[in-house]
Amino acid sequence: VRTRLPYPPGPPEDPIIGHLRQMPNNDEAAEVWYRWAKQYGDVMSLNVLGKRLVILSSEEAATELLEKRSSKYADRPRFPIFERIGWKDMVLLMPYGPYHKTLRKMIQVPFEKDKAFQFRDVQERATSIMLHNFLADPKGIEHHTHWYVVSIIVEIVFGHRILSEDDEHLKIADVFVKIQHEASQPSLLDVSPLFAKLPSWFPGAWFIKYIEDTKAILSHVIHHPVSLVQEQLASGIAKPSFVADELDRLIKAGQLTPQNKYDVSIAAHMIFGGGTETTWNTLTTFIACMLLNPEAQRKAQEEIDKVVGHGRLPDFTDRDSLPYVECVVKETMRWHPVAPVAVPHKATEDDVYRGMYIPKGAIVIANARSITWDERRFHDPHAFKPERFLPRPLGAGEDFVQGAVYGWGRRICPGRHLAGDMVWIAIARVLAVFDIQKARDADGNAIEPNIEFTTAVSSHPKPFPCELRPRSEKAASLIKESYELHSID
Numbered sequence: 001v002r003t004r005l006p007y008p009p010g011p012p013e014d015p016i017i018g019h020l021r022q023m024p025n026n027d028e029a030a031e032v033w034y035r036w037a038k039q040y041g042d043v044m045s046l047n048v049l050g051k052r053l054v055i056l057s058s059e060e061a062a063t064e065l066l067e068k069r070s071s072k073y074a075d076r077p078r079f080p081i082f083e084r085i086g087w088k089d090m091v092l093l094m095p096y097g098p099y100h101k102t103l104r105k106m107i108q109v110p111f112e113k114d115k116a117f118q119f120r121d122v123q124e125r126a127t128s129i130m131l132h133n134f135l136a137d138p139k140g141i142e143h144h145t146h147w148y149v150v151s152i153i154v155e156i157v158f159g160h161r162i163l164s165e166d167d168e169h170l171k172i173a174d175v176f177v178k179i180q181h182e183a184s185q186p187s188l189l190d191v192s193p194l195f196a197k198l199p200s201w202f203p204g205a206w207f208i209k210y211i212e213d214t215k216a217i218l219s220h221v222i223h224h225p226v227s228l229v230q231e232q233l234a235s236g237i238a239k240p241s242f243v244a245d246e247l248d249r250l251i252k253a254g255q256l257t258p259q260n261k262y263d264v265s266i267a268a269h270m271i272f273g274g275g276t277e278t279t280w281n282t283l284t285t286f287i288a289c290m291l292l293n294p295e296a297q298r299k300a301q302e303e304i305d306k307v308v309g310h311g312r313l314p315d316f317t318d319r320d321s322l323p324y325v326e327c328v329v330k331e332t333m334r335w336h337p338v339a340p341v342a343v344p345h346k347a348t349e350d351d352v353y354r355g356m357y358i359p360k361g362a363i364v365i366a367n368a369r370s371i372t373w374d375e376r377r378f379h380d381p382h383a384f385k386p387e388r389f390l391p392r393p394l395g396a397g398e399d400f401v402q403g404a405v406y407g408w409g410r411r412i413c414p415g416r417h418l419a420g421d422m423v424w425i426a427i428a429r430v431l432a433v434f435d436i437q438k439a440r441d442a443d444g445n446a447i448e449p450n451i452e453f454t455t456a457v458s459s460h461p462k463p464f465p466c467e468l469r470p471r472s473e474k475a476a477s478l479i480k481e482s483y484e485l486h487s488i489d
């Protein structure tokens with residue numbers, strides 16, 4: 001195929017090293033590629049030391065390649081540092097193949113759409129505690145939303161309830177965020193695995209010591225929680241959870257081999273890592289959106305007041321009757337996708353698209369930032385307008401772009417239904433009882449927020465001043481009642 005067909009276009013390149021000198025770092029990639037796409041098109045390509053990168057900047061191109069031709073694009077590039085610290089079998093990062101399929105299935109099945117209801121009690125309880133925490137500490141945005149997400153995931157995965165600030169799982173969640181950032185930095189290992197043999201003092205060989213230290217931490221974090229559940233099962237005190245169910249099944253079938261136990265451990269670790277930071281980022285982004293767009297906040301609250309009233313908190317049975325709240329959730333995810341450059345896929349065969357050649361081995365990235373800012377897809381894409389998703393004539397009748405949030409084809413996020421539920425119930429309940437307002441300084445003056453985002457692989461708003469104030473006395477007592485009910489439980 002190659003000879004006569006061109007690669008997708010891209011900026012002018014240097015001899016031999018190609019686009020190496022122009023390559024943006026992780027933090028800038030999404031926006032730099034968004035600008036380049038305006039010049040070179042929605043399918044462009046870059047050459048980095050002979051390695052071909054194809055950047056997709058429209059839903060049309062991403063759907064055609066990553067979704068419709070999914071079998072050719074389900075692989076991942078190698079992540080040399082992640083592999084060496086103990087994440088070589090993390091479903092998110094591992095190559096496509098039979099082992100990926102086995103682990104992915106283990107994660108996907110319990111979180112399918114029709115099974116989501118099993119986790120709703122856990123989520124409703126965690127929201128009640130989060131609301132109560134906001135009542136006591138109205139400015140603790142980062143902390144309370146983080147606690148909410150981690151406590152749900154840890155209870156679902158390990159059957160463990162987080163009751164104290166010193167809980168080890170809260171610290172593990174921080175470790176994920178840190179490692180994800182550190183281990184995605186470019187290193188000599190991207191050039192050749194031979195550099196793994198360098199002595200740690202060698203200039204540029206920072207990764208040698210980093211890998212050694214991180215491997216030891218992760219080994220404990222991956223294996224320890226599962227061994228605890230195994231002990232609880234043996235003494236008959238294990239609570240139902242992802243790990244308890246999987247181990248119990250294996251024990252009953254006489255198949256609890258070290259390999260099978262490892263599969264459960266790494267799958268549980270994946271759910272913990274994949275489900276916490278992403279969902280947390282979405283919730284903090286939502287609060288930023290409400291602060292910046294009081295009109296949208298007011299409309300969502302009016303809808304909740306009309307449908308749910310003031311005598312109870314919204315619950316999952318209200319979801320279909322709250323279309324505007326649904327639009328707020330979608331617009332939060334579109335306005336600032338938490339994984340701006342998503343996760344790279346890799347072509348396992350040569351391919352041709354619109355007369356352009358995509359070689360086997362090319363890294364293919366659907367740039368979520370460009371897709372959610374695509375003017376051909378969304379009117380006024382930089383503005384936060386939930387009603388864009390309402391059907392005409394109430395709104396603009398635009399479709400949500402799920403791929404830019406949860407990915408594509410055979411690698412699409414298997415946790416998306418659970419994530420969608422966690423985000424929805426938190427948003428609906430926060431809006432029902434709180435006004436998300438500018439924080440006030442000691443003299444009572446409103447502090448103007450300046451919202452900025454970390455722009456790494458997974459993007460989070462930098463801490464910003466903000467307060468959640470109960471909308472009324474009645475709202476405050478609803479929060480207390482719901483908290484007390486769950487405390488008894």
Ligand code: HEM
Binds near residue numbers: 104111272274279405
């Ligand atoms: C709002 C929250 C979430 C967002 C925005 C999100 C986003 C993503 C994205 C963009 C991918 C990559 C898809 C691709 O390569 O095309 C992904 C993969 C993945 N996510 Fe999520 N995710 C979220 C929550 C969760 C949750 C709660 C879980 C746990 C059940 C989870 C588990 C995974 C796993 C296991 C993968 C790897 C799939 C594979 O490579 O085969 N995610 N997610």
